[in-house]
Each structure stands twice: as structure tokens, then as C-alpha cells.
Amino acid sequence: MAPRRVFSPVFALLLALLGAAPMAAAQVLSGNSYPVGGVEVDVTAANAVEARDQAIREARRRAGRMLVERLVPPEDRAKVPTLDDQRLEGMVRGVEFARERPVGNRYIATLTVVFAVEPVKAWLGEAGIRVVETVARAALVVPLWKARGGLEALDDRNAWREAWRGVDSAASAVPLLLLRGDQLDQDAATSEELFVGDVTALSRLNERYRAPTVLVVAVEGDKAGGALSVAGFRYDAQTGARGEIARIAVPSPDRLGEAAKQIHARLEEEWRPLATVRRDTEEALDVSVPIADLADWVRVRQRLGGVPAIRRVNVRTLETHRADLRLEFFGTPDELQRVLAQAGLSLVKEGEGWQLRAR
Structure with missing residues (x-):
């Protein structure tokens, strides 16, 4: 007879609680909408009302293009039918205002445009295009700089931070959040803790951002010029898994933008096989x-x-x-x-x- 395993009452209770807890996967996709976030607009018009109205129209059009990138495989995008404003209006369920800043007759905002699933599928179906959704997974970027004297503070404004600002990730499978580096961040973690991958510090820091992935990327070298090297790791806030980022040689500080884009492209490449969802x-x-x-x-x-x-x-x-x-x-x-x-x-x-x- 096989030996019988005996589990403590505490273990059994934990198992039951974990089984009863809702699964995160059930909340990943909304069955009747496609939200497209991070749509930035900056419009100047004759007056504030016209600027806002024009900005919302522009946001819808831009979000429509972003949605095509999310839903349509690259090989099918040439077949996407023309989308006029009237058809677009019928697809949009609503617009959410994440941030808006009207200045006189100028309107600046970051919006989320929410599309209804069935009208979108019908529009693409007219061209025989199968909907394949790429579900975005945000990553918090923690840019660090290690010079000869040690690690710079989290609020240090340097070329590496600016390089990440220049990565356009709004329509990508891995949209990026850049660490603010302000006093709240500094109270949660130090540069040294993040550099070595202290899990407790990473978790404290991410309580503010709630990103599924934390990307710690460090430059080593002289800010004034010369060769640099970039390396780091990604931390999965959901599973606790850690993966190394292969070291990249950078000939000079003005080439750091290329390194940031290269790292982001690798993240997208790794995430897309998991992120592709066929809703049909x-x-x-x-x-x-x-x-x-x-x-x-x-x-x-x-x-x-x-x-x-x-x-x-x-x-x-x-x-x-x-x-x-x-x-x-x-x-x-x-x-x-x-x-x-x-x-x-x-x-x-x-x-x-x-x-x-x-x-």
C-alpha cells in the first residue's frame, strides 16, 4: 500500500482558501469591449470647446488605428477596410478621460477609447479578417545608472531615463510605465536594493504602480561619454519569477535610445506568444x-x-x-x-x- 500523505489542518485550510479565491485570468478580458488606453492628444482650435471636440474625434481615429495593430496580424493589415467617422462612431462605446489639461484654446489629454466587440468584428469580417487580439501587459521601467562613485539616486535625470521616455509603447503589447523617482519611490526602495533585485523592495515599490512586470535596467559607465554597458532583469509581480536581460554594449550615451528600444522589442517578442487571443x-x-x-x-x-x-x-x-x-x-x-x-x-x-x- 502506498504511504498515505497527511497534511496539517493549516495546509488544508490554505488550499481551500486559495481554491475559493477568484482567478485573475477570469478578469483579463472583457467579453463585450476592447479598451484602448494611452491615447494622447494635443489640439489647438478657435476656442476651448472646439479644441476638446476635435481632440476626441482625433483620439477615436488614433485609437482605431491602435486597435487594428492589436487585433489584426501584420500579414492581414493591408486588407483592413477604410474606416470613416460615421462607422467609427458606431463602434465606440465611450471615452474615458485619464488626464486632461485645457489651456485656453488648446486641449491636452490622455484618453481611453472603449470599442464594442461585435461592430468591430463585423467591420473586419467584411474583409475576411479573423480577429486575433494581443492583450497588453504593462511593465514598470526602473532605469538605474551606476557610475564610478556608485549608483545614482532614483530621481537622477540622466540620458538613460530620457532614452526610455523616447520609447513609443502606447500601441505595443508591452506598454511602459516609467518610474517617477520621487520621494514616495525613494521611501519605498533604494537604488541599491533595486539593483540587486531585493524582492521585498520591488514589491513595496510596485504597490504604487501595480504593474504586472517590473523591469530593472542599469547602465554602467561614465555619463560624460565613452563606452557603456546595459544589463538588468525583469521581475514578474504575479508569479515572482525573475529573468535576466542580456548585457548590451553601447558605444556612447547618445546611443542609449537604441538600447532601450532593443530591450522593449525583446519583451514584446517574449510576451506575444502568450498574449495572442482568438475570440472567434x-x-x-x-x-x-x-x-x-x-x-x-x-x-x-x-x-x-x-x-x-x-x-x-x-x-x-x-x-x-x-x-x-x-x-x-x-x-x-x-x-x-x-x-x-x-x-x-x-x-x-x-x-x-x-x-x-x-x-
């Missing part, structure tokens, strides 16, 4: 998850929560040695297997059922 197909799959200890269950839950293709996870049964889940997802089972593999999860057919485990 939905399926459900019953899976079992072997549980050796609490850490096993936590790992699986966290990784499932980071997969946009998973629409909902229902915990059907939860025992000390296994959990039975029902996964509702976009796409096909074969596509789900590939996406889960990218997230560090193995989904395999065993007999008549499916088994899911962390790799």
Missing part, C-alpha cells in the same frame, strides 16, 4: 492538477492567471493531493497547449482525461 472560438476543458504541496498549487494558479487566452477557471474539487479544474478558454485545445507551455505549464492527455502541472 471558445472551448472548455476539464483538467486535473496533481498537488504535492502548497507551492505546487500556488505555482499552477499563478501561471494560469497570467494566460490571457484563459477566460475563466472553475475549481470543481480541491483535495490535498489534487485539484479538478474546468478551464474556459479562447482558441482550440492544441493552441491552449502551446500557450500554456509558454507560461511554464504542461497540459497532457492521460487516458481519458487531461493533466495540468507546472514544469
Whole structure:
């Protein structure tokens, strides 16, 4: 007879609580809308009212272009039908104002334009275009500079910080948030703690920004000129995983912009296989998850929560040695297997059922 595993009441209670908690994946996608955030406008007109109205029209058009980049694979974008203002008006559910600053007859704002799913799909469907959504995952950028005398303060204004300001990420799969470096940030963490990857300091700092990913990128070298090197790491705030950023040689400070864009491009390349979601197909799959200890269950839950293709996870049964889940997802089972593999999860057919485990 196999030895019987005995778990403490505390462990069993933790398992139950974790099973009852809502899965993050169920909230990743909204079934009836496509929100497009970070749409910046700056319009001057005859008066303040005209400037605002014109800015909103411009924001809708710009958001429409950004939405196409998100939904349509590059090879299909030449087939996208023309979108006039009347058709666009019928697709927009609303406009949210993240930040606005009217100055006389000038209107400056950052907006979120929310599109209704069905009119968008109908518009693209006229050209036979299949909707494939790339779900954005924001990253907080922590730019550090290590000179001969040590690390600069978080509020240091240098060429490396400016290089990240110049990365246009609004329509990308990984939109960037730049660390402010003000007193609140300095109270949460020091440059030294962030440079070495102190997890407690990273978590404290990110309480303010709530970014899924924290990117710590450090330049080493003389600000005045000469060769520099850039390296760092990315920290997944959801799973706790850490990945190194390969060192990049930079010949001079005026080339730091290229390094920032290169790092961002790599992030996008790594995230897109996970971020691509086909909304035209939905399926459900019953899976079992072997549980050796609490850490096993936590790992699986966290990784499932980071997969946009998973629409909902229902915990059907939860025992000390296994959990039975029902996964509702976009796409096909074969596509789900590939996406889960990218997230560090193995989904395999065993007999008549499916088994899911962390790799």
C-alpha cells in the first residue's frame, strides 16, 4: 500500500482558501469591449470647446488605428477596410478621460477609447479578417545608472531615463510605465536594493504602480561619454519569477535610445506568444492538477492567471493531493497547449482525461 500523505489542518485550510479565491485570468478580458488606453492628444482650435471636440474625434481615429495593430496580424493589415467617422462612431462605446489639461484654446489629454466587440468584428469580417487580439501587459521601467562613485539616486535625470521616455509603447503589447523617482519611490526602495533585485523592495515599490512586470535596467559607465554597458532583469509581480536581460554594449550615451528600444522589442517578442487571443472560438476543458504541496498549487494558479487566452477557471474539487479544474478558454485545445507551455505549464492527455502541472 502506498504511504498515505497527511497534511496539517493549516495546509488544508490554505488550499481551500486559495481554491475559493477568484482567478485573475477570469478578469483579463472583457467579453463585450476592447479598451484602448494611452491615447494622447494635443489640439489647438478657435476656442476651448472646439479644441476638446476635435481632440476626441482625433483620439477615436488614433485609437482605431491602435486597435487594428492589436487585433489584426501584420500579414492581414493591408486588407483592413477604410474606416470613416460615421462607422467609427458606431463602434465606440465611450471615452474615458485619464488626464486632461485645457489651456485656453488648446486641449491636452490622455484618453481611453472603449470599442464594442461585435461592430468591430463585423467591420473586419467584411474583409475576411479573423480577429486575433494581443492583450497588453504593462511593465514598470526602473532605469538605474551606476557610475564610478556608485549608483545614482532614483530621481537622477540622466540620458538613460530620457532614452526610455523616447520609447513609443502606447500601441505595443508591452506598454511602459516609467518610474517617477520621487520621494514616495525613494521611501519605498533604494537604488541599491533595486539593483540587486531585493524582492521585498520591488514589491513595496510596485504597490504604487501595480504593474504586472517590473523591469530593472542599469547602465554602467561614465555619463560624460565613452563606452557603456546595459544589463538588468525583469521581475514578474504575479508569479515572482525573475529573468535576466542580456548585457548590451553601447558605444556612447547618445546611443542609449537604441538600447532601450532593443530591450522593449525583446519583451514584446517574449510576451506575444502568450498574449495572442482568438475570440472567434471558445472551448472548455476539464483538467486535473496533481498537488504535492502548497507551492505546487500556488505555482499552477499563478501561471494560469497570467494566460490571457484563459477566460475563466472553475475549481470543481480541491483535495490535498489534487485539484479538478474546468478551464474556459479562447482558441482550440492544441493552441491552449502551446500557450500554456509558454507560461511554464504542461497540459497532457492521460487516458481519458487531461493533466495540468507546472514544469
